[in-house]
Amino acid sequence: MGFQTRLARCIMAIATSPPNPETLRLIDTEIQAIIQQSIVRTTKLLESKTKELHKLAQALVEHETLDKSEVEKVIRGEKIRQVEEKLKSAAPESNTNVTDPNPTRTSAPRPQLVAAA
Known part of the structure; x- marks a missing residue:
């Protein structure tokens, strides 16, 4: 049955x-x-993909994290960007519009103290 x-x-x-x-x-x-x-099915799958698992393990040791496209590249045997390249592309550019948290005021003059006579 x-x-x-x-x-x-x-x-x-x-x-x-x-x-x-x-x-x-x-x-x-x-x-x-x-x-x-x-x-049994999982063991067979892992044993048949040992090469890919070792590639992924090595890439994770080098990079700590991988996104989906990087995992796919590693499995296909392609190179992925180095950590330094990732950091450079993730860092904000120096010419971006950044708002100054303490802007100087130029619209109104500061009051002057006048000594009493």
Whole structure:
């Protein structure tokens, strides 16, 4: 009997009455099978992509963070920008419009103190 058929039977059994120990055992068995299949599939995937994983690990050691396009480039074996280049492109340019937090006032003259006679 396939997983979906057994799962459907378990769901129907639980929906109509409190689950009995056999139903709970069947659910546990199915969940364990799903987890085991996932472990096997994940292990195979990681083993088949070992080269790419090592490239990514090395790039992360060098750069600490990678964005999506950089990850894709690393996997394809392409070079990515060096950290210094990233910092230069991220730094604000010196000729950008920056508002002075303490502007000098030139619109009105300062009042002068006059000595009383």
